[in-house]
Each structure stands twice: as C-alpha cells, then as structure tokens.
Amino acid sequence: MSELTVTLLRFGFLALLWIFIFSIVASQGRDLAVGGKLPAVLTRSRGDRRGAAEEPVPPAAGPTTGQRSRPRTLFVLDGPLRGRSYPLGNAPVLLGRSPEATVPLGDDYASGRHARLFPQGSRWFLEDLGSTNGTFVGQQRLSRAVPLDPGTPFRVGKTVLELRS
C-alpha cells in the first residue's frame, strides 16, 4: 500500500468516527426537543395564559355522526402533571400514585392504586379502587363505576383530569 493510501485511510477513519458522532447528534436534536419535561412546561405556561375562561373546554355536543367513537385522550387539567395528555387505546388505564400505574400521578393526595378507567362499548368508565380520598366526578364521590363523557372533569386526589375526543 502506498504512503498516500495509508494517510488517506488514516484520516478517513477519523473522519468516519466524527461523521458517526455528528449524525447521531444531528438526528438526536429532534429527539431531545419532544416529549418529556419541556412540553409540559410549555403547555403549563400556555394554560396559565389562557386563563380559567377557556379552561373547561365544553364537550360541544357536536356533530355526533352515526359512528360513536370512544374518547382518545386523557388530559390533565390540574395537579402536578397539569398540561399533560395521554393517548388512550383499548386497554384499561390505572390512575394512582404508584409507579406501577399506567398514569403515575405524582400526587400526594392520590392513593397508590386510586382509580381505573376502562373502555366498554363506545364509552370509558371510571371506577374508584377503594382510594383513601375518593374519586369525584363533579361533586359526586364515586361508589361504583360510572360512564364518563368527554369534557367532564373528574378528580383523583388533587389531580383533575378529563377525557377528550
């Protein structure tokens, strides 16, 4: 191998190493910006600016086309996770302070396993799991599973949540 090739390969390899690093960093930039803490902060400040007037977005018993579909988002109106939203699928969702919960609330007033949302037909049902401080829909403390309409806020500990379509 000629001297030139060796030198070229030597520098080429160093270049390859740094190309690898820069391609990671470049594509990482997009990854770092989304999710996690940052959007929660953003939405919080946005929510504050909006003020209370717009806060309870009414369900706007809108154009219910023949197709009735379940709400697909769980939105946190108030509490430590305020401004977060969680997409809902077809599996039951456990709400509570416990780290095992599907949505760990980080709320000192919530029980470990506080309440459960489960889908049935075209609706989500909310059920209290024997929590210490209770689960409230409006002023009503739950004693059994109740169907939840989108836009109806419910309270788990100090966290207020609602379903949105």
Place this chain on the structure above:
Amino acid sequence: MSAPAGTLPREEQVEPRQKPRRLTELLLLVLAVGIGVGANVLVDPEQLGSGDPHLLVSGLVLGIGALVLHVVLRLRAKYADPYVLPIVVALNGLGIAMIHRIDLTTDQTAASSQVVWTAFAMTAAGLVLWFLKDHRVLRRITYICLLLSGLLLLLPLLPGLGLELNGARIWISVGGRTFQPGEVAKITLAVFFAGYLSTNRDLILLAGKKVGPVRLPRFRDMAPMFAAWIIAIGVLVFQRDLGSAILFFGLFVAMIYLATSRLSWIVIGLLLVAVGGFFASQAFGHVAARLDSWLNAFDPEVYNRAPGGSGQIVQGLFGLSSGGLFGQGLGQGRPDLVSYANSDMIMTAFGEELGLIGLSAVLVLFFLFVTRGFRAALGTRDAFGKLLAAGLSAVLVLQLFVVVGGVTRLIPLTGLTTPFMSAGGSSLLSNWIIAAIILAISHTARRPVVTGPATEADLAEVAAYEAALREAARRDDQERAERLERRRDRRPRKETDGSGEDTAQADGAQADGAQADREDGATAPRSDASDTVRRPAVSADTAATEPITAAGPGGRRDAEDADHHGGTPTEAMSRLTDQDRRDPGGSRSTENGGAS
C-alpha cells in the same frame, strides 16, 4: 361523543407521540459496523489477503449481532432509544480492533476470546431485551439483588474458587476461564439502590432529626443502604481492588443524590472518600504504592520499582504524546510497549494510534451513550426506572472517569476496565446487559401510554376484565342475599329465647360493637335499620360465633377484590409489586364504609 376533528386540543400537538425511529437506528448501525470492521481492517491491512479468519469472524459477529438486536428491538421494544445500540456496537468494534492489533505484536490471542465474548454478551443483551418487557419487574427483586451483590462480591474470597491476579483478588476461576463477579455486581447493586430508594425516598428525605441545616435520615431508613455499602467497600478492602471500591462507592453516592437531590450527599461522599483514602494509604501498602507512583511518576526510582512502579502510567503518557493530534494511524504505533495495553490501558493505545481527535471521538461516543441513559431516565414515568437508568449511566461514566483519569494521571491509576472496549468477558457482558436495561427503560420512556389500535390480546384482556367484573357483581349480590337470609333466620330465634340471657349481655354487647363496625364497612346497602337495635339480646352462642361470621364477609370481600382486580395480567403484576397499595388497601373497608 366525538368532537369535531378540527378542535383537537392544542396540547396534544405540543407533545407529539414519539416515533419508534428504528430506521434511524438501522442506518446508524450500518455506520457503526462499518467503523468496527474498518478499524479491524486498518490495524492490519495485510490480513485481507491472508487466510486470517479474524476479520471475517469479528465482522460477522458485529454485523449479525447488531442486526439480531435490531430485530429484537423492533419486535419487543419498538420505542427504544435508537442511538444506544449503534454507539455500543461502534465502541465494541473499536475495542476488538485494538485488542487484535495488540495481539499481533505481542502474540496473544485475546482478540478471538473477545469476539466470542462479544457474541455471548450480545446474546445476553438480546435475551434481556426479549424477556424484560417491563423493567419494573426488577423492582420486585430489590432485596434478592442485595443478596446477590453480596454473594457475587464474596465469591472471589472463597478458597479454591477465587483467583488472585496482580495483587487483587477479584476474579473467580471456573474450568480454566476467569470471571470478574464484581462487574455483574454493579448491575445488581444499581437495581437494589434503585428499588430501595424509590420506595423509601420520602422517608429518607422527611423523617429524622434536624441538625443545623441538615436533616439526618433515621438510621433504620438508611440501614440497608449502608449494609450494601459496607458489603461493597468491606469486601473490596479484602480483595484489595481500589478501582471497584471507588466505583461502588461512587454508585452509592450518585444514586442517593439522584433520589434525594440533596447536594449534601455529594459533600459527605467526597469527605468519606478523602478520609477513607487517607486511612487506606496509611494502612495498605499497595494503596500507598499507587499514590506514590501517581505523585512521583517520573521519578526513576519509582518508575523502575519492580511491582507497582509507575512505568505503566508513564509509558501510557508517552504513547499519548506520540499520538499527538491525529495519531500514528491504526496499526502504526507501538501501544504494545505499555503493559496491559489491551485492558486497563486501552485508552492510551487509542490515544497513540488515533490521536487526540480520535480519542475525543471515543470519549464523545461514551458521553453520548450516557446522555441517552439520562434521557431515558428523564423520560420514564416511574421513580424506579428513573433511578435505575440514571444509576447505570452514572456507573458507566464513573468507570470511564476512573479509567481515563487514571491513565492521564489526573487521579491515581486503578485497575478498571474501559466499558465495551477492554479485553475481558465479564466487563463486556455486564456492560452489554446495562445497555439492554437502558434500552428497555427508554422503550417505556418513549412509548405512548397506551399504544395504537387494539390487538387481539387487548380485546381478550378487556373481555376477561369485564367478565371478572360481572362475576364479582354477581357474587356480591349473592352474598348480600345470603346475609339477608341469615338475618331473617335469626330474627324468629331471637324472639323466642332472647329475654333470658342476662349473663351474656356484656359479651354480647361487646361483640355487637365489633359487629356493627364491620357491618358498616362490609355491607354498604343496609337492609334494615332495626338490625343494630335488636342486637343486645343476642344469645351467648350466637355472640361467640358472631365475630367469625362478621369477619367472614370482610375476608371474602378482600378475596373477591383480588379476583376482580386480577382481571388483567398487568394489574395482577402491579398488585404483586406495589407496596403503596397495602396502605390504602388496608384501610379500605373502613374508609368506604365511612363514605357510604
């Protein structure tokens, strides 16, 4: 009730769902394997023509291993971090190349065993990823991990099994192969610290006496932590391996700081290191020798000292300096002049052959890996996962600091392996497992809470859950009916013999109190209010049996509760692990009763 599509809440757009980004990973993997194979070619271009199988074998192991892990990620952890795997593969490939390069000049065969271990470690990582669907199951084995750490650290001290190399007794020898159990212990210890701290964080933070501005945690909250720490440090005093001791102690301090976010822990930790280091240098000859060859490295007398001289460090420094900015080029330098060039001193070998630019590239790769670990810790939603990911990243960064600080004479040199690069199977294995755990955690961190359209399994789960609900309701009704029945039976009996039992009155009244409480708790809808009124006249034998029957419904109710929550497998799992639940669960019946 579906809202019109136009009025989607803005928040959902602010926090878009994470994409799996497996394609990014695949492209980066191609680049990473290219780096690994390229390095292996460059260290000895002549081998291309000769029949040396090393290049082919190492290339195949790296390529196929990376591909298999990629597929495992696609199948089992779709949302896992896309950068961790390429970084690790690149580092591993570079390590193999350098070990092979040093083999060529020193007639060792470390590279082939390193390739075998790479394959083995990748398999282990794949298995971890396959079976560790949810990292939170590790929390269940918190104390098993403590036990395991103790065992692993004690193993090298056992006569017959332990092996002493270069003054440190940290190896075990099984069937001619050596293994360093301490490397695995750093994972189990991290799991233990994470599990213990995530459960008892609040107690450590809030309970205890306040001394000046510092709140001291109660001893019993900290005892298991100190037990772990004493095991780690005490055993390592006997094994005389300073590097691992620093690593375990650093892990301990880092994790407790991560859990409590009190800077005082770092200060206390550094003070303890200073005090411990001082006493160790006074008490142990080998520590004093290490310190001496750090401080007076260029002293000819120290340089030439037979065991524990500073020759290794100084040769490493000469290697780094001869590397300069661009390095000698792979295969062109003389890194083999340094003793242990393929394990402890592999960083100086890279510095010599790739120069400052190449060495900083390697370091940046490590730091990127660690930032991805911390990113997973930030993103995941449970405290255990956060602590585990951050703790494992902290272990890696500490280990790197100890190694690079040692070879550059920033701190005394202690024998630790460079993660993913140094020759040594146990180190490679445990670091790949760490990478796998971080990948698993990053999957839970990045995936949406509940994903996509329902699968068959989801539907079955929901159906099972609903069936369990119906069953529970049915049994509830049945039981209520039975109780009513019993009460009705009792009433006529009481009317006939109720008047004559004066002696049993006190007992009856007492039992009645308990009974009334329980009834309140257990049966929400009361059938007749007169029930408690008529109770004082209950006969002695009924009074005696009363508490048992009264406890019956409560107990059964609990069992029923369990059934009823056992509807979905995930719930059943969380019920097993969740200790928080015990409290609300314990007070449940009275709470409910109070409300209804």
